[in-house]
Amino acid sequence: MKSARKTETYTATQNACNLCAPLGAALVFKGIANSVPLLHGSQGCSTYIRRYMISHFKEPMDIACSNFGEKTAIFGGGANIKLALDNIRRQYHPDLVGIATTCLSETIGDDVPMFIKAYRDANPDEDLPALVHVATPSYQGTHMQGFHGAVRALVETLAEATSRNERPAVNLFPGMVSPADLRHLKTILADFDLAGNLVPDYSDTLNGPLWTEYHRIPPGGTPVAALRATGGAAASIECGLVLADEPKTAGTWLQERFDVPLHRLGLPIGIGQSDRLFQVLSKISGKPVPEKYTARRGRLLDALVDGHKHLNGVKVALFGEEDLVAGLAGFCGEVGLVPVLCATGGGKGRFAQAVHKVVPERYHDQMQVMEDVDFVTIEKALEAIDVDLLIGHSKGFTMSRRLQRPLIRVGFPVHDRVDGSRLLHVGYRGAQQLFDRIANTVIEEKQKKNAVGYTYY
Numbered sequence: 001m002k003s004a005r006k007t008e009t010y011t012a013t014q015n016a017c018n019l020c021a022p023l024g025a026a027l028v029f030k031g032i033a034n035s036v037p038l039l040h041g042s043q044g045c046s047t048y049i050r051r052y053m054i055s056h057f058k059e060p061m062d063i064a065c066s067n068f069g070e071k072t073a074i075f076g077g078g079a080n081i082k083l084a085l086d087n088i089r090r091q092y093h094p095d096l097v098g099i100a101t102t103c104l105s106e107t108i109g110d111d112v113p114m115f116i117k118a119y120r121d122a123n124p125d126e127d128l129p130a131l132v133h134v135a136t137p138s139y140q141g142t143h144m145q146g147f148h149g150a151v152r153a154l155v156e157t158l159a160e161a162t163s164r165n166e167r168p169a170v171n172l173f174p175g176m177v178s179p180a181d182l183r184h185l186k187t188i189l190a191d192f193d194l195a196g197n198l199v200p201d202y203s204d205t206l207n208g209p210l211w212t213e214y215h216r217i218p219p220g221g222t223p224v225a226a227l228r229a230t231g232g233a234a235a236s237i238e239c240g241l242v243l244a245d246e247p248k249t250a251g252t253w254l255q256e257r258f259d260v261p262l263h264r265l266g267l268p269i270g271i272g273q274s275d276r277l278f279q280v281l282s283k284i285s286g287k288p289v290p291e292k293y294t295a296r297r298g299r300l301l302d303a304l305v306d307g308h309k310h311l312n313g314v315k316v317a318l319f320g321e322e323d324l325v326a327g328l329a330g331f332c333g334e335v336g337l338v339p340v341l342c343a344t345g346g347g348k349g350r351f352a353q354a355v356h357k358v359v360p361e362r363y364h365d366q367m368q369v370m371e372d373v374d375f376v377t378i379e380k381a382l383e384a385i386d387v388d389l390l391i392g393h394s395k396g397f398t399m400s401r402r403l404q405r406p407l408i409r410v411g412f413p414v415h416d417r418v419d420g421s422r423l424l425h426v427g428y429r430g431a432q433q434l435f436d437r438i439a440n441t442v443i444e445e446k447q448k449k450n451a452v453g454y455t456y457y
């Protein structure tokens with residue numbers, strides 16, 4: 001297996017295969033009930049992030065901004081953040097304001113924790129919302145560092161050693177998955193009769209039903225009370241094979257501070273990683289895996305046997321967020337697909353190892369693993385290898401067009417299809433849907449290219 005970071009001729013990132021750090025943080029804060037994300041920095045950053053997220057989720061996307069101008073860039077943004085917090089409280093009456101920094105405020109070195117303390121000190125008699133800050137300099141990390149940093153900041157700021165109710169509660173940190181994935185994970189927790197502190201939960205806030213009246217803040221999300229209860233949970237589960245090697249996460253903090261046992265798993269994509277999730281939930285709850293999931297797993301195995309002839313040996317290229325790609329690589333290995341290229345714009349030096357761990361050894365010498373790379377580098381690598389189809393997000397569409405290979409859309413962002421929020425990746429049901437989509441695409445390609453036009457395959 002070859003692994004690489006940047007090309008020898010690398011000059012600067014062109015068409016990045018990652019997004020900016022405050023975007024990941026804003027997504028997390030959108031998954032907290034009655035919460036408003038506030039970007040401390042320039043307006044363009046929040047506009048870009050809003051536009052990007054609207055295009056994927058197709059929902060209203062209020063993200064406040066402290067609106068830096070030229071003077072702020074010189075004298076600092078203390079006054080701006082105070083004004084922003086006053087405005088947000090007056091207009092939204094939130095339970096929580098999640099404050100993420102942009103490159104500009106990080107570059108000038110604004111001391112946001114001090115600004116928050118000064119704001120609290122100036123309003124001693126007010127019932128203030130929870131104020132949670134995460135540093136998100138985009139020149140140091142991707143949207144995934146922003147995402148996981150915001151999750152950690154939420155529990156560090158709010159967790160208490162109290163339990164929310166009688167049922168054993170589990171903290172589930174699912175990583176950056178789709179609203180459909182979050183809904184599915186909540187159902188699984190409920191089927192084990194576990195009270196779940198799911199952080200974040202944007203399954204309703206970013207994929208809600210049609211409204212009959214406008215809501216300034218969409219209903220749904222992880223309640224602040226659930227964030228406080230994370231310190232008293234029976235266990236934490238953190239999903240992500242690359243994240244599993246990160247020393248400072250929400251789960252490790254709760255383990256150190258409140259002795260909450262931590263289970264670190266991959267994203268539950270495919271059979272092996274889903275099995276691990278079900279085993280851990282069974283252990284925490286003291287209950288066997290519910291029959292409906294055993295039956296679903298059995299049906300999935302049957303489908304894999306039926307469709308194996310279509311996928312065995314098909315060469316795929318995977319790209320996108322590091323933990324999603326690692327999860328998909330494991331899934332590919334399970335169903336006979338050869339992941340000849342696994343690429344991510346992030347990775348932090350741990351990606352190759354994570355992929356290596358889940359893909360069967362027999363494929364390793366056919367694989368190329370690239371981290372911290374952009375789309376120019378990925379496309380160049382793909383021109384040199386034989387690949388049948390691409391699996392990744394919409395930013396890979398132009399590449400798939402030039403290479404004339406079909407693109408199966410997964411993850412974020414999905415800008416050029418209507419179902420980004422409804423894509424299911426996790427659990428046996430997610431694996432079934434992925435398998436069906438991939439197998440049908442392979443069959444469709446064969447039909448298109450075949451002169452005879454077979455209707456049976």
Ligand code: SF4
Binds near residue numbers: 021022045102138
């Ligand atoms: S300047 Fe930094 S924070 Fe703002 S959009 Fe660009 S990368 Fe993101």
